[in-house]
Amino acid sequence: MTTWTDRIGIPSRFVFGCLQFLRFGWLEVVSCLFPGFLFAGLAISKYVDLPIARYDALLIYCLGLTLLFWVVRLETWREVAVIFGFHLVGLGLELFKVRVGSWQYPGDAVTKFAGVPLFAGFMYAAVGSYLCQAWRRFDLRVSNYRPILTTVFAVLIYANFFTHQWIPDLRIPIALGLLVVLRRTWVFFTVGVRRYRMPLALSFALIGFFLWIAENFGTFLDAWNYPDQVSVWRLVHPAKFGAWSLLVSMSFVLVASVKSLEGRLYHRGGTATVEISPQHGHANQADM
Template sequence: MTTAVWVRADLRRRAAMLLRFGWIEAQSCGFAVAVLACLALTSVVPLPVPRYDVLLACMVALTIGMWLLGWETGREVAVIAGFHLVGLGLELFKVRIGSWSYPEDALTKVGGVPLYAGFMYAAVGSYICQAWRRFDLRVTGYRALTVTGLAVAVYANFFAHHFLPDARWVLAALLLITLRRTWVFFTVGDARLRMPLALAFVLIGFFLWVAENAATFLGAWTYPDQQHVWTFVHASKFGSWSLLVTLSFVLVATVKATEGRLYGDLPRPTVTPESD
């Protein structure tokens, strides 16, 4: 085989792997995409009842439907419910102090927060659960207790920084130090690949920031500088999402540890095209 032929074959293989990676990612984002679709549809279709109430009904139906169809397992639905509660706790506090708001009326609002809001955090949990299964994720060098403690501190800092010095940069540095030897392994086709877990957090945080821009454009919630005209969400939220992803990962990893699906690089692929 000549060098040119080998290069072309290698490029085709890499392109096919990239397409397969994108397809698995798209499948893993099913719940999040459905949430955005609901936001888009309810923003243009006249509704006989408050929009936020319709969104809650849609997202409950999505959760039940994905479980009945086998898209989510019962244990994954329980984890996603945990995300919903964690998200609502943050929402209730942030709305109360004016970090953002939900200006529309609804019957299902508590403390100014519509109950559908927790499902947007649940969408992150759904993505991680789906990606873990579809990519057959495993980690090495993961210090569970330390990372869990830092993730809880990150979540607490989202509340505390309104009254105490903001510790996010200190926590980010500690996470980078703790995760410096932590790798996440994943399968794409017949290849077993890896990346630093910290990089995975940053990449997920970036795409969550992109999704947040789409969600605020569709009126999911409103930041103070978006009251009169929509503007891009401040880039600092990218870092906030990257940090918050650590708590999301910890919640899912805790469940995966009980299933024996947390540690190890699994050098031989266990995911086949048929199993997707």
């Protein structure tokens, strides 16, 4: 069948691909609502004089965002619980890293403990929020996922962020082990009326890359500083990209545990591109 795009020399498949790319981009944007609002808060609090300490204001702001997302049903109570769990996981890492001098938080605050503002955990919680939103909007499912082994390696990755201060850094062998565990694991996602898949390990790397970009914005806004950024801002070392890619595995394990309870974890079948139900297609397009 010849379409008007074919008649003017533009293949309809090319047009469809462009539309799918735009749909994908839009769904990613709306999945990043919490991180987006968080960075808006960082920017405003940097350039606007506040009646209370910046980190105290950011904590109140993030708590309000979390409550708002639950009230308007952007996130379920289970998702809020897992996001809070990742907040605690991140806060534990922050307390240790600040203590050993890996980075610092400039400025004082009432809600600052051992050099770490309590709002800092919400930067990790934002990753969990993104995963929960993306899971719903893209109708994510996984195949050949090995939850126990993946959880073991995620815990090892998290532990290595602490232990490498006293023993050799084992992130490379642990990362290779995780790649072996995930070698046959695919994540399936829906865009418009089509369903696609990609290796789960690749999705970790892509998310890690964008988290590295986000970290550059965060340090530019003086939310925190690395030692080489105290006197003048400079790009965060690219090695942090790998660290974020590994840490994503922990957030994925937490979110996947909730989705397993909801019966929304595993993909049935191995087809990479399949048509979806009209009902879901309308729901997906409604986000446009």
